[in-house]
Amino acid sequence: MAFSRRLEANTVQKMIAIYCHEIHGTKGNNLCADCTKLLHYAENRIDKCFYGDDKPVCSKCQVHCYKPEMRHLIKEIMRYSGPKMMFRSPLLSIRYMYRKMFKSDIDNTCKSKKNS
Numbered sequence: 510m511a512f513s514r515r516l517e518a519n520t521v522q523k524m525i526a527i528y529c530h531e532i533h534g535t536k537g538n539n540l541c542a543d544c545t546k547l548l549h550y551a552e553n554r555i556d557k558c559f560y561g562d563d564k565p566v567c568s569k570c571q572v573h574c575y576k577p578e579m580r581h582l583i584k585e586i587m588r589y590s591g592p593k594m595m596f597r598s599p600l601l602s603i604r605y606m607y608r609k610m611f612k613s614d615i616d617n618t619c620k621s622k623k624n625s
């Protein structure tokens with residue numbers, strides 16, 4: 510899996526874990542059955558994303574490949590866990606937010622750096 514997709518899968522996994530631990534009372538590496546299902550679903554969607562390695566983060570994506578009930582769930586989880594990610598994994602979430610807002614700018618910067 511390309512780095513950007515692995516990062517997104519990692520972010521989703523962390524967000525689901527925070528939500529499941531606090532709302533569903535699970536601990537450590539355990540997730541409840543529903544959250545495990547959602548995580549596998551999300552990983553699968555990221556893996557099979559229409560955009561391949563050029564994929565934008567899912568919140569910006571125009572394709573909306575999530576099934577409505579899964580999209581509803583993941584939105585709920587992101588709303589709950591998103592702000593908490595800032596404290597638990599600041600680097601990961603800042604990178605994620607940054608990519609979300611300025612992805613094309615970052616890509617251009619990377620390209621020009623490589624060329625110089």
Ligand SMILES: [Zn+2]
Pocket residue numbers: 528529530533535540541542543544545
């Ligand atoms: Zn759960």
